Every structure is written in structure tokens, then in C-alpha cells.
Amino acid sequence: MNPGLHFADGELPADYLKYTYRKVLWILGGIVALFLLLILSISVGAVTIPPYEVFLTLIGQNVTDKWDRIIWNIRLPQALTAIVCGAGLAVAGVAMQSILRNPLASPFTLGISNAGAFGAAVAIIFLGTGRMTSTTAGAVMINNPYLTTIVAFIFCMLATIAIITIAKVKASSPEVVILAGVALSSLFTAGVMFLQYFSDDAQLAAVVHWTFGDVGRAGWSEFYLMAGIVVLACIYFIANRWNYNAMDAGDETAKGLGVNVEQLRNVGMIVAALVTAVLVSFLGVIGFVGLVCPHMVRRIIGDEQRYLIPGSIVMGGILLLASDTVARLIVAPYVLPVAILTAFMGAPVFIYLLLRGYNR
Amino acid sequence: MILGVDELKFMYRNKGILDEIAFSINEGEIVAILGPNGVGKTTLLKCLNRILVPKQGVVTVGGDTITSLDLMEIARRIGYVPQRVETGRLTGFDAVLLGRRPHIGWDVTEKDLRIVEAAFRSFGIDRLRLHYIDEMSGGELQMIAIARAFVQEPKILLLDEPTSALDLKNQIEILQRINAIVAEHNIAVVMTVHDLNTALRYADRFILLKDQYVHTCGDKSVVTAEVIEAVYGVPVMIGELAGVTCVIPQCLCNGNGRKTKIPTDEEGTTYVRNS
Numbered sequence A: 001m002n003p004g005l006h007f008a009d010g011e012l013p014a015d016y017l018k019y020t021y022r023k024v025l026w027i028l029g030g031i032v033a034l035f036l037l038l039i040l041s042i043s044v045g046a047v048t049i050p051p052y053e054v055f056l057t058l059i060g061q062n063v064t065d066k067w068d069r070i071i072w073n074i075r076l077p078q079a080l081t082a083i084v085c086g087a088g089l090a091v092a093g094v095a096m097q098s099i100l101r102n103p104l105a106s107p108f109t110l111g112i113s114n115a116g117a118f119g120a121a122v123a124i125i126f127l128g129t130g131r132m133t134s135t136t137a138g139a140v141m142i143n144n145p146y147l148t149t150i151v152a153f154i155f156c157m158l159a160t161i162a163i164i165t166i167a168k169v170k171a172s173s174p175e176v177v178i179l180a181g182v183a184l185s186s187l188f189t190a191g192v193m194f195l196q197y198f199s200d201d202a203q204l205a206a207v208v209h210w211t212f213g214d215v216g217r218a219g220w221s222e223f224y225l226m227a228g229i230v231v232l233a234c235i236y237f238i239a240n241r242w243n244y245n246a247m248d249a250g251d252e253t254a255k256g257l258g259v260n261v262e263q264l265r266n267v268g269m270i271v272a273a274l275v276t277a278v279l280v281s282f283l284g285v286i287g288f289v290g291l292v293c294p295h296m297v298r299r300i301i302g303d304e305q306r307y308l309i310p311g312s313i314v315m316g317g318i319l320l321l322a323s324d325t326v327a328r329l330i331v332a333p334y335v336l337p338v339a340i341l342t343a344f345m346g347a348p349v350f351i352y353l354l355l356r357g358y359n360r
Numbered sequence B: 001m002i003l004g005v006d007e008l009k010f011m012y013r014n015k016g017i018l019d020e021i022a023f024s025i026n027e028g029e030i031v032a033i034l035g036p037n038g039v040g041k042t043t044l045l046k047c048l049n050r051i052l053v054p055k056q057g058v059v060t061v062g063g064d065t066i067t068s069l070d071l072m073e074i075a076r077r078i079g080y081v082p083q084r085v086e087t088g089r090l091t092g093f094d095a096v097l098l099g100r101r102p103h104i105g106w107d108v109t110e111k112d113l114r115i116v117e118a119a120f121r122s123f124g125i126d127r128l129r130l131h132y133i134d135e136m137s138g139g140e141l142q143m144i145a146i147a148r149a150f151v152q153e154p155k156i157l158l159l160d161e162p163t164s165a166l167d168l169k170n171q172i173e174i175l176q177r178i179n180a181i182v183a184e185h186n187i188a189v190v191m192t193v194h195d196l197n198t199a200l201r202y203a204d205r206f207i208l209l210k211d212q213y214v215h216t217c218g219d220k221s222v223v224t225a226e227v228i229e230a231v232y233g234v235p236v237m238i239g240e241l242a243g244v245t246c247v248i249p250q251c252l253c254n255g256n257g258r259k260t261k262i263p264t265d266e267e268g269t270t271y272v273r274n275s
Helices: A014-043 A051-058 A065-099 A112-126 A145-169 A174-197 A201-211 A220-239 A241-248 A251-256 A261-283 A289-301 A305-330 A338-356 B041-048 B071-077 B092-103 B110-122 B138-151 B168-185 B196-202 B225-232
Strands: A130-132 A140-142 B003-012 B015-025 B030-034 B056-061 B078-081 B156-160 B188-192 B205-210 B213-219 B236-241 B244-249 B251-253 B259-261
Touching (some): A014 A065, A014 A289, A014 A305, A051 A065, A065 A289, A145 A174, A174 A201, A220 A261, A220 A305, A241 A251, A241 B092, A251 A261, A251 B138, A289 A305, A305 A338, B003 B041, B015 B041, B015 B205, B015 B213, B030 B041, B041 B188, B092 B138, B110 B138, B168 B188, B196 B244, B225 B236
Parallel strands (some): B030 B205
Antiparallel strands (some): B003 B015, B003 B056, B236 B244, B251 B259
């Protein structure tokens, strides 16, 4: 480009490479931890399966038929759903924090999750896309998952547009955007309650179930759909990591670097809302994972998006899988929906971030 | 000519900001855009690399009109350092490496790393490489921002008030650095400046804006007391101090808010004596 520059004779920066290498090690370590946690999570429960036999079953060896059935039909889909859901919420959270330049942003705190839940409730009650087949956990059937997701997505998008508009029009401080999110949450919660009031028993049960986000209700077909969307979203955000870095340096700097900031913001919010919608419409509202995971990763490996995005994805998987495992055991033989646990865990972190003055 | 501007007009909503702006800039030149607050200096700078799209007029970079280039190509030719940059928990090296964005495909290459490494040494800020930018001072951050624009390998650097937030030592350090870079790499710099003395000392050419139009344009000789008074509305004196051109306002307000006329010598030509 510019032959006048003779910069290419610089040396390779050994100390910087070592510094980035450490971050890569953290992420690889996270992936290993996630795999070990997956085996542990599958091995514990009402019937304990030795971890080694879990491993053998997972790599395709038949230890016993009973193990096969438990692992392949019940525990593996639940554990994988927890990983995918955690990863999806975390990547949506980290993207929203960057897009809105707001450390308190996440699908849940912005009211987008609740909007999706309202959309799902609308679909269940008015469009008849779901019903409660029995009173045990995980019995909510979505007989038309695509329609439910589409309606949930529409409401997620409405909430997203509202948030983007508020953030833009008021050039808002972080507090204003979050308070708007609280208002949206309340609005949609009220909407869900209104629908519940006029629904019949089976529908009511199905809708109430939504308020307890639970990864146990997904089977393989739901898992594939969620995993597909989450993987595509992760690829999208990782592919745009440099653009997110640029945006973090300020809009004007980003534009000077050739990044189309407006388009990046809008597409990023749509992708994040889509992920939220799909997860909410299948699993219900699971709060705080999207908020907490990015901040845990920021603490460990910093704000550099090249490492922050993959780190958050891995951390989201670890956190939600760990939470779900604990939720299954904590009041055994009852199984707690994981959303209750994440709320217990996430609310103190949220308050801590508020008190600390949310420096990024 | 590396950068040409002709008949440029910019409106914000229905309010005219810039009109009939025309000038051209050559390689290796430092051009200062001067004028009072709100006259559109920053707006003009942003029109040059299409951060803002002018209502009409043509901007050409290296022979191509800017509207015919995509954003990444513009970024490969023009670097931009805004007045304000955001910080975060990343190192100086990461922050400067970001300047390679227009050249990066999927990931950074060894070449990118070498260029950034060399830039740190060339700017004399080697010690900042692994410091977190949210712990840096204003001067250090500005150095990082300029280094970032520089590793873009642009032909033109646009600097918006590069020294306004800096103390004397940092101002001089950054401007000396920019001077050295321009001389070494033969790139053009366009910067907005508030401080006339800084501008006169470091810039080769001057564009003075007033009421949407270019009031005066040219080398140091066109920046006279009359022109400055016409543009800024303040009577000034221009003289030389140890061979350096200095501008000072004629009326100063003292601590009580009373206006004090600065005493001049009889001839009234040289207001500031060489000491």
C-alpha cells in the first residue's frame, strides 16, 4: 500500500505472544473443564453412573443397556442443552454489552427474555402451539416449536427495537437503558399474567412452566434447533470480533477503521435477540447467565473481544451446566428448574456490579 | 496531490454547516484547520473519510473519489484519530493492533505483529505495550490512538484536536512525533487545532474557517493579525520570540475580570521583544 513504510522489519513481540498464549490456555482449560463437567453431570442423579462408564458410553461403547437409555435419552440431551443455552445466553450478553456500551446489558436485564416468554405464552394460548401433558417436570409439549419460536422472536425483536431506540434517542446512561429494561420486563410479565388469568388449566400449566426456565424439557429435536442457532450466532460474533473491538474503542475510531458501526449494531442485536428468542421459547426464562458470564471472563482475560467472546461462550456452558447439575441434586429427589438457581446466583452479582460502578 | 476537496457542502438537518469548501493537500504536508468553536472543523475532518456524508461536493483520495471506495479501502488510505477514545481492559499492544483491522482477513498475521511492534519502538512508547489502556494517562492514550491510526498504513492522517487534552510536555512530544513521522514516511496530516501557536509552529499550511466558508487558506504568511481577528473576533498581536512566531490576544482579562491592555512598544510592529 505504502512503500514508504518500513515497518515490516519489526521483530515478533515475544512477551505479547506469551501474554496472548496465556489467554488461549485459559480458554482451552475451560473447554477441558467443560468436558469433565459434562461427564460428571451425566454421572450424578437419581442413579449414579460411574464417570468412566459415562465416558465409555459417550464414545459409543455399550456398557449396559440401562446406562445407554439413561444417558442417551435423558441426561445427555439435558446436559448438552444446558451447555448450548449457557453459551447462547453468554454470547448474546457479551454482544449486547458491547453494542450498547453498557456493562449491565444482557437478554434478561433488558427485558428481552421476558418479552420472548410473553410471545411464547401468546403462541401457546392463542395459537395452541403448546400444552401440558402431565404434571411432572419436563412435560410441557411444544407441538409446533417453529411457530412458538417465531412468535417469541417477534416479541424479542419488539423489545430489542424499544431498547435500541431508547439507547439512541436519549443517548442514554447505562442506568436509563437498564431501567427501561426493567419497565419492559414488568410490562411483559404483566402481559403473561393477564394471559394466564384467561387461560384454561392445561394452557395455564404450560405457561406457568415458562416462568421457571428449565433445560430439562428439551429433547433431541429441540436441542438440534437450538444448537444450530447458537452455533451460527457464535460463529457470527467470533467472525466479527475485530469489529467489536473497534466498536469498543469508540464509534468514531471504529468508523475510521472502516467498520460500518450502524449495521454492526443492528445485525448484532438481531442475532442476539434471535438466540434469546429460540432459547426462551424452548426453555423458558433463564436469567443472569448472559450478564454474569461475560463479567467473569472480563475479570480473568480482559475485554479483548478475540478472547472475551470465545471465553464467554465456554464460561456460559460451564456455568449453566454446573448450575443445572446442582439444581438436579440440591433438593433431590425433586429437580429444581435451573432458572431458580441462576437467579439466586446472578442477583447478588448484578447488585455487586451496580455498587462497584460498573467499570468495564 | 493526495487529497482534494471541491465544492464540499454539509448540512446538519436543515442547518448549513460547511459550504463551498475547496482545497488540496500534498504528500508530506501538515495542514491545520483553524476556526472558532462550532465552525465545523471536526465536521470537515469527518467528511474527508466519509464518517459523515456531505450534501454535495467531491472528495478525492489518491485520484479516486471517496464515494467510489468501500469503507475498508478508505480506512486503508486514511487514518482517523477522534478527540475521544474509549478505554477498556486491554493492553496497549492490543489497542494498536486494532489499527490493522482494515488489513486483517480472518486473523492477524506475523506481519501485523511486526508492524505494531515496530510502531511501538518508532513512537518511543515501548513501555506501554503490555500496560492496560484503562490505566493510562491522557497523553499515553493519545499516543496509543495515534499509533493505532499509523499502523493502518494510511497515506493521510486525520487528527481531531490531537493535543487539546494534553499538558505542555505531552503536546510537544506528540507533535514532534507526528512531525518526524510525516517527514520519514511522506504522509499527509490534516489536523484541527485550537491553539494558534501550536498550529503556527508545526503546520505547513492553514485553512481558516468562518461562517461555513473557507476564510483564508495558505502557508504561514497568510495567517496575519487581521485574518485571525476576522475569524476569531479577537484582536491579536503577532510577533516573534526567539525566531518562533507567536500569537497573543491583545486584551487579557485579569483575575478581577477587568480588561487589561498589553503594553506595546512605540513602533507597534514587534510586540514581543526577543529576550
